[in-house]
Amino acid sequence: KNEVEQSPQNLTAQEGEFITINCSYSVGISALHWLQQHPGGGIVSLFMLSSGKKKHGRLIATINIQEKHSSLHITASHPRDSAVYICAAYYNTDKLIFGTGTRLQVFP
């Protein structure tokens, strides 16, 4: 069964902390998205990756194909990073399978 699992479900941090969100999936994905959803509901695509590592500002996404695992890291976290982070995978189709999301709260 094609699934995407995320951990942790909820995460709180103090401003400045290094944050890691994990995503695991089944065999056979073509690509993986990391998405950010703010309280208003809109979703922003942070990264799309199929191998290796990508970096944008304080955000880093990695994927390990052999271990079927991806991580999203936030360095020097800030309260404005507070959002729900969602991992989603393409299983050789045009359709995304979504994880349940990780709710992050960063306190000053």
Added chain:
Amino acid sequence: SAVISQKPSRDICQRGTSLTIQCQVDSQVTMMFWYRQQPGQSLTLIATANQGSEATYESGFVIDKFPISRPNLTFSTLTVSNMSPEDSSIYLCSAGTTYEQYFGPGTRLTVT
């Protein structure tokens, strides 16, 4: 990349009425999708909007309840028909090409 806008951003509707949500993309795209996100849940795909033909619905979603139009490569509408409180959700449009999707800001619907 593609920029997606949705209208309305939010609405409060009465039971039994219908609401049409519009999705506009700033460039021509191959794929357009409609998702529902119920409170506290992840996103669920409602249907793929096909240009010039009937939408392709996922299991559990039917055309009578969620009619979809896509008259061209940059625009689509989703109608939520005969609404009940269970339809209270965020409805999101996405667009893009294979393996790369961009999401709209969402429409927050409350049915009373």
